[in-house]
Amino acid sequence: MLPFMHMLRRAGLVKRILATRRQYSSRFGYEHSRCLVFSNFGQPEKVLKLHSYSIPPPYDDIINVRFIASPINPADINQIEGVYPEKPEFTLGLGTGEKSAVPGNEGLVEIVSCGSRVNPSIRPGQWAIMSGPNFGTWRTYAQAKESNLIIIPDREGISPLQAATVSVNPSTAYCMLKYFAGLGSGDYFIQNAANSGVGRSAIQIGRLWGFKSINIVRDRPDIDRLKEELRLLGGTEVITETEAKDRRYMAKITEGRSIKLALNCVGGESATNLARILGHNGHLITYGAMSKSPFSVPASALIFKNIHCHGFWISAWSKRNEAAKSQMIRDILSWVRDGEFTDIPYEITKWSGDTELETLMEPVKRGISEYSGRKGIFLMDED
Template identity: 45%
Template sequence: MLSRYRFLSSYVPAKARAMVFEKYGNPKDVLRAHTYELPPLTPTTLHMRFLASPINPADINQIEGVYPARPTFTKELGGLPDGEHKELAVGGNEGVAEIIAVGDQVKDLKVGDWVIMGRAGFGTWRTHAAATPNDVIHFNSKEIGLIQAATLSVNPCTAYRMLKDFVTLKKGDFVIQCGANSSVGQSVIQIAKAWDVNTINIVRNRPDIENLKTYLKSLGATHIITDQELRSYKTKELIKEWTGGNVVKLGLNCVGGEVATEMAKYLGQSGVYVTYGAMSRQPFVVPASHLIFKDIKFLGFWMSRWNKTHSREEKEEMLNEVITLMKFKKETPGYAAFEEVLWGNPSESNESLRDKFLDALDKSGAGFHGKKQILKMQY
């Protein structure tokens, strides 16, 4: 690995490698590996090299053209040799990069700083990029490992905002969530634990359920219940016993379908039910009585929208709080199951880089059932 500090005087931009597409479609058809030169550094821009970038389910939907957050198509990368258009977009929305050069007028950012992207659609499946300071968010990298940093901006931040923005949670309050072993769900458990907030965690039943329960407990989960147990007639009594009659203030849903409908029953008067995903791809049913008599509010959360409507200062503050709350450890793999994919080696051909990437894409199973694949960049 290169030193984290370089000097502008000796700086010569490297050739960049990226996974790009010039039109929407099936990723296997439209994705290409591409080599391009960074534009010269200007007084107000910076150059960075990516360290690690995950493949997330939303990235796939974005390439297919069915995700509301659009990628940035630009002429700056040059066209593909066999391309129909001059404009290309780089895939990927999340990742961590190290600043390798800054223009004279760039303040508050210096060579060696670790940054993540300030918005969706920047394109993170690449080795190098030119950017403006507004494209990136600097954070305290001493507390956090590479993989944690690469996967910090979407899932842990989603968990943090949902716990913070919809209801005021005090020590001893209760939150219920389904998909509790998802990346966001695990972050919810950790952040709630740091605030002494109790979590009731719904997971799908499975042969090794006791292992999963032990793992989630080790993160700080208060109670765990399977989707099968949730449907039992005894659940109402059980949850009442757990909460001691306190109302459950917040429900978090990334699953949809029957379990999401069932979960809504356990929210207390005037509770807030936040949907941020639909892993089951099933819509859920809302009984009018929940809305009218129990005053339950069914709302949605999307990190991309929050990022669009909030300042860089607010994002920096959030990142540093999340890092502190989740007590990341640099040396351990952290909270989510993942696999590293070494990618971007300058000696490999574009064909080879593309094949490697598509293999990783297959393994990720679009992220829902596979293991999260994280590109770890090589130089």
């Protein structure tokens, strides 16, 4: 045996066999997953814990995936708090003492290995995003089924952060602009929280489809910089909430234009004001409630202008429109690839094998407090 090993070593083969074995055990053997978990709803800093568990090799229709990037969206925080209508499934399957769930709804994964009955078009190395909510994306590895994933067919020219954030914010903006008011080239829409992830996406998609936009943001010390930034994205007008409430100022901005669509992320007075600004037969779509305040719609806007009020929720729309969702993701990624759709500003938190709970909690806490101007996102190291 020894002379045989000696011969192999001399030929450099032992190193190669060991390297192949290491690859075998990480690609096809057990994966070690680290995740954030919670067992009760509550404030994230009180209920989230860091947990590790092993993932066995895939069998049948199971696919083992490695997370590359997972965003931290306002809805993820609301879900942990228990105030979001979609609730995750609490399970003992993660090996925690009490039933628990992994937070996070959006994310980008790499296919690591596939069970024997998985569709052969799905192959290790491909990228995929989650097909729907509630997967639990704040972790490093997981097991999925084909129905949980939308494969990204061509990742050339797309960064992991762009792919990881495509299915919530840009998709919401895309649907609201496309499906409600029948906007055509040159038509105007108006929106509040225009500097949000959804707002920035709406500006850019609107520009690509030939729509004009009036973009409202909250006042701040560096307002001129923000106004310029949003104009460069394609915003036609960028104004503050104070300016939007000034009727004379708004009369000048909207002179000769009928605003057909308003996108409401805020609620409260800001939303009431959108209803006032909307033109005849306009549509007010509420998709967020950042101020946490209800809003009233002036009776005159309903009676004399016949405005229509709707809500939009991307989770519900995605469940009913699988084929349209895949097409929408392809459209948005093709704009990204062509350099026509710019990233939202990100705040990256690196997640490697030894990252502590405190580090992972920083972007989560920022997501609850004042908006930092950047989308928090976990970027996982390959270990």
